[in-house]
Amino acid sequence: MSDKNDSTKQPGTEDLDLACATPEEEEALLEADPTYLKQRAAVQQHLEQVRLQRSDLPPEVRVGVYICRCGGNISDVVDVERVAKVVGLIPGVVTAKVNTFCCSDPGQQTITSDILEQNLDRVVVASCSPSLHEQTFRGAVSRANMNPYLYEQVNIREQGSWAHRHDPEGATHLAIQMITAAVGKLRYSTPLDQIKLPNHRKALVIGGGIGGMKAAVDMAGRGILVMLVEQSDRLGGRLNERGRVYPSEKMASEFVTELIQNVRANKNIEVLLNSNVTSVNGFIGNFRTVITGPFGPAGATASTDQLVGAIVMATGYRPYVPRDGEFLYREDPCVLTTPEFIQFSQSIDDRTRDMVYRGRTIRSIAFLHCVGSRQLDGVHEPQPDGTLNTYCSRVCCSTILQQALAVRERFPKVRVYDFHRDIRTYGRGEEDYYINASKAGVVFFRFNGEDPIKVERNTKSNGKKSAPLTVTVKDALTWGEELEVPVDMVVLGVGMMPSHIEDLVESIKLSTGEDHFLQEVHPKLRPVEVAVNGVLLAGTAQGPMNIQETLNAAAAAAVKAASMFAKDVVELNPFVAVVDASRCTGEAICVTQCDYEGALKMVEVEVDGRMVQRAEVNAGLCSGCGACVPVCPTRALDVDGWRLDQYNAMVDGLVTEAPSAQCGVPELVHLG
């Protein structure tokens, strides 16, 4: 349809009008390089050729526009009848109809029959936010054999009638403009196919703690092959270091052993101990991973390549380690963290009546809450990277109360003091620990975050019996009275921090939150999925969780993986970068802008017997971010479905003075 000598500009072609430097610049350039003019002529000739070859000039379209009343949600504000009348005048719009519920069966039926009867090749529905019904209508047009990507949804409810309730005239005008923009976009839309790739029905679970084991067992039970990679020499993770766990008071080893047996007995699960995932490439259904471990002869370190379809991140947490000297940690032997205290208390012989630690008889213990959690700016010293752990670690309160209560029950002579900012025993049965600890004589002190407690060596010598440590607190329960509590031992209730998985985060391109834990897509709607499709979260890699919550997350991740493997192929949205080979000159600037390894690369192709470089996109690896698009000097790149000419057309639609129903002059609509 483009005519070489057509003097009228085609929409979207103005960016190809030939450019030249200013006369002064030209002179300077010519002086520097005598071949400059020849080169410039070559550039101009190339651009002219490209312009003539453009295949993306807007075709003639037959658009159907459907405007939804949404049962009054929209039509109480927007004059939908007028909208239909006006947008019906936009060139290319064949039909414009109003429907009470476009998403209803009859509503969808109207669209499908119109496509077939009136030979429509583009459809616009102006209704709610695309997050609600874009898929619905893509499905509807597909049923009438129309390509689903030739459909556009216009949001005239959330961003229309609801946001402009007191401006019906404005909301009506806005709806017309937004529909005009959508029709403009559709002129440049091309049919797109979903990207279909093989789905490798095998999952990689990283981390052999309870989260990883639970996910592995659940997936294997659904017939999925699982590779369970654990970096240490045994399964069980952090729970191997724990004794009785709240609220069941069962030994952690009981159910860890059971879970390990289930893992070992399942022929679908392959366990790799002393192993690490060292590299991850690829995408959902097709992750190419490298695992390093003792796979060589005689247990020598070697690497194995594994192709998996899904990855479950069960990398867990690490307990906060206090700085040297923080509450005298590592300066006094009787200042312990909760994990250290649990190990110690498990090591005490059941027959012993006294609590003795490193030769010191313990007659009093102070438990400190929120060590390394809920840190405040200006009060607490930040981590080496400058960040504060501002979050609550959630499990420490119940852990401390459980341990405090256990001490009182087992060693009634030992006095137990609890120093807290707040107590959050949120889970079922956990509040009982607080009540029972109170009843058992644990003494509670409360302090404000701004007035942190101090742990010091006891300098007031009081003979042999004096306690070696003093905890000083400004006690909020006695209206700020400063109290000094002499104790033999201090237990620091340390919180959770994310495991050191920086390399994996980098390799898989995972998002982390401000707290450095892995971040889900949505905390409520998609709680175990991450922005990288095919990667799932199972447990404390995502944030502080107790055992129950970890197992819940792991089970959810397993179900998500199973539903992902229900199909033999992976279908991806076709919104990826595309290269127009007729425009690419092989400058390779785009490659420098791409952060997805392998997504965009230069390949050698033969043109007229000569080998030249051209950009090539791997659709499976491309995220569709479009970082490469604007840097191409010949505009050879675009993101399918979100092309620059589509955006330009939308802007043109927005600023168009809408044709009025009265005058009915379609020429008033300038698309381009």
Add this chain to the structure above:
Amino acid sequence: MADVFVPKILVLATEKCAYPGADAVGKAHLEYPSSVYILRVLSPVLFPEDFFLRTYSKGIDGIIIAACGSDCPYHGAYERLAARIDTLTTVMKDGGLDIERIRLTAICTVCIKAFLKEIAQMTDNLIRLGPVDRARAGKLYEESLQRLQSSVNPALLGNHSTSERVSL
């Protein structure tokens, strides 16, 4: 009333954060001017400098890039975007287009107040500045395209045969 200047604002809202954020404003039945146009984008890093300048030349008075900020799901995209907007503001400044007409911000899925604040601020700024100088923006747009085109490397162009183009 016809004389009152109503600024046209284009909001480029990311599909994952700012677009649902704008939806949340409507769901809460809070209001903002109906001359605010919200377009959904995967990532605003897609847009070249000439897109913005062209948009001004078409009569859009202000542009808010409502991105995901540090929650950006695309690796490195937000950093690149910020750098590119820096360049754009330099071009605008040098070309006499007020840089208050462009705003890069992060809006989350529930950032209702932040969204309304950005709209209110931009509206105030634009009322103070008046309508965009379309001719000036048009000139900057042309210049921007010239810069882009003059950056084509003639040496590589030699590799591009005519027959290849015709065959495509």
